[in-house]
Amino acid sequence: MFVWRPVRIGLHPPNGSPYDLDARYSTQRSVEWVGYKVHLTETCDPDTPHLIVNVETTPATTPDDNRIAVVHASLAPRHPLPTMHLADKGYTSAQVLLDSQRDDQVAIVGLVADDPRW
Incomplete structure (x- = not known):
């Protein structure tokens, strides 16, 4: 069965760019963007240089907590x-x-x- 959905004003399409089919529209609090998220991991020991040791790129709609x-x-x-891990x-x-402490013996601070549930 096919049912037309009503058009909602202000609803952005899931695909945010005709030039990059993987780019997505997303909002986080008051910030809106089309594209991706980047997740950086940096060392922060007081006696050593602060170095970026890991970079992850995800679609903009990917939740951070995973x-x-x-x-x-x-x-x-x-x-x-x-x-x-700060x-x-x-x-x-x-x-x-809990998972980080149990699986990796890393305390998340x-x-x-x-x-996030309604």
């Missing part, structure tokens, strides 16, 4: 995992904190994100 496990999996073969609120949840 990136910690991917970052740890990417870092593990190349570097010893840190014992403490993270922005968007990357944390109670489940992420940061504010826990609000429950």
Whole structure:
């Protein structure tokens, strides 16, 4: 069965660019953009240079909270995992904190994100 959906004013198409079919429209709080997200991991030891050691690019619509496990999996073969990982609120949840400690023995430090469910 086919049913036409009503047109909603202000609704952006899922595909954000005719030139890049993978680019997506996204919003995060008051910021809107078309494209991707980049996730940077930087060392922050006080006695060493601060170096970017991992870069992940995702579609703009990918939630941040599922990136910690991917970052740890990417870092593990190349570097010893840190014992403490400072993270922005968007990357944390109670489940992420527990999984990181249990699976990788890494303590995630940061504010826990609000429950995104309605």
